[in-house]
Amino acid sequence: MTRLVRNGFQAYLVGGSVRDLLLSRVPKDFDISTDARPGQIKKLFRNCRIIGRRFRLAHIFFRDNKIIEVSTFRRTPADAISDEADGAGPDGKRGDNTFGEPHEDAQRRDLTINGLFYDIQSFCVIDYVGGIADLRSGIVRTIGDPDERFREDPLRMIRAVRHAVQAGFQIEPATEAALRARAPLLMESNVSRLQDDIQKDLERGVFASVLRMQRDMGILAATFPELDSYLSTADPPGTLFGAAWVWQSLSRLDEMQGQDPNASRFRLAALFFPLLEKRLLDAFGPPLHPVQHMKETHLWLIECSHPIGVHRGVREDLKTIWSGWLRLHVCLSAGKPPIRLKRKPYFKEICDWARFHAAVSGESAERFDARLQTALAAGKETGNRRRKRRRKARGPR
Numbered sequence: 001m002t003r004l005v006r007n008g009f010q011a012y013l014v015g016g017s018v019r020d021l022l023l024s025r026v027p028k029d030f031d032i033s034t035d036a037r038p039g040q041i042k043k044l045f046r047n048c049r050i051i052g053r054r055f056r057l058a059h060i061f062f063r064d065n066k067i068i069e070v071s072t073f074r075r076t077p078a079d080a081i082s083d084e085a086d087g088a089g090p091d092g093k094r095g096d097n098t099f100g101e102p103h104e105d106a107q108r109r110d111l112t113i114n115g116l117f118y119d120i121q122s123f124c125v126i127d128y129v130g131g132i133a134d135l136r137s138g139i140v141r142t143i144g145d146p147d148e149r150f151r152e153d154p155l156r157m158i159r160a161v162r163h164a165v166q167a168g169f170q171i172e173p174a175t176e177a178a179l180r181a182r183a184p185l186l187m188e189s190n191v192s193r194l195q196d197d198i199q200k201d202l203e204r205g206v207f208a209s210v211l212r213m214q215r216d217m218g219i220l221a222a223t224f225p226e227l228d229s230y231l232s233t234a235d236p237p238g239t240l241f242g243a244a245w246v247w248q249s250l251s252r253l254d255e256m257q258g259q260d261p262n263a264s265r266f267r268l269a270a271l272f273f274p275l276l277e278k279r280l281l282d283a284f285g286p287p288l289h290p291v292q293h294m295k296e297t298h299l300w301l302i303e304c305s306h307p308i309g310v311h312r313g314v315r316e317d318l319k320t321i322w323s324g325w326l327r328l329h330v331c332l333s334a335g336k337p338p339i340r341l342k343r344k345p346y347f348k349e350i351c352d353w354a355r356f357h358a359a360v361s362g363e364s365a366e367r368f369d370a371r372l373q374t375a376l377a378a379g380k381e382t383g384n385r386r387r388k389r390r391r392k393a394r395g396p397r
């Protein structure tokens, strides 16, 4: 910001970082808005790359893969900006419609609490949108008419819920009414942007509360109808999961956030495995067979994970945990030792998931471990007996 200002430009810290600093939270990233055009920013910073097709932004790269996003003040709502309107036209004036003044840039932002500017020259927060008052009263409110803003970009509804939950704020009544009315629009929203937003929700450690509010507002019915209806049905007797299990596990995983490296993967497992179990039971009936339905498991895991956009590698991991865990479950239920499974490199991970599943279902970790140890000890004994028998059959050397 100092370099931009020294070179005669305006530059403000904007968006989520100002909000988080005012709430005494550590910002995830820093965004800067300036009146310098992308080309002018590039000239000032060697460590700069211009990105984006529709809106050209500058990314300034720092050590440890830190990126500061620098955008030029914009005027119109996002979707009215075209490729050409970038200021890079031959006459150098083509972009004038797009780029605007700071107060116009604030108006195009999503929520009042995200529309604040911080001026490093005067150490002042500039508030064009009433964000300070809403931060003080703990209110999430769209900038401008909520109905219009949500129709313009339905993903703002997901953002409103995330920020309300994260900050522990209330959604203002008119914003909430528009959100409930417009939630179905999310069905038609851009899939990759939707996936990016859901990923953010998954990473924040307040996912259970976010999902609860999304469900209450009708967002989940639009983005992930299968999960929404699963959570609405009563727990079927005898199944391994149920709606109550899903909620409990998600809350537990939120508590584990940042402490347990398994939290993210288990969160996805807690969302997809119930759906997988339901599909398998509906199609084949009980009991679930860990190996027989591998093909369906593979295809359905892709289908279930579609709205969230789970990376292929993670999906393969989930498949391994699912089938390995079912095999372990079958063995332990029958009191048989999981001999072959124990040799697999992923055995520990499967035990971790099984312990987690058991704990959420009401079994203590100690009891589960005792059950597992008994089965493994029985396996050792069986192995010893088998070896002895083989040695006997071979006869003396």
Ligand code: ATP
Pocket (backbone or CB within 6 Å): 014, 015, 016, 017, 028, 029, 031, 108, 109, 110, 111, 114, 115, 153, 155, 156, 200
């Ligand atoms: P966090 O980074 O903590 O998730 P954030 O508010 O900083 O929250 P970003 O995605 O980094 O979220 O966006 C930066 C800023 O860009 C926002 O604070 C907001 O002002 C603006 N913004 C982001 N998405 C939209 C949108 N869909 N419509 C309007 N403005 C948006």
Ligand code: MG
Pocket (backbone or CB within 6 Å): 015, 016, 017, 028, 029, 030, 031
């Ligand atoms: Mg941010």
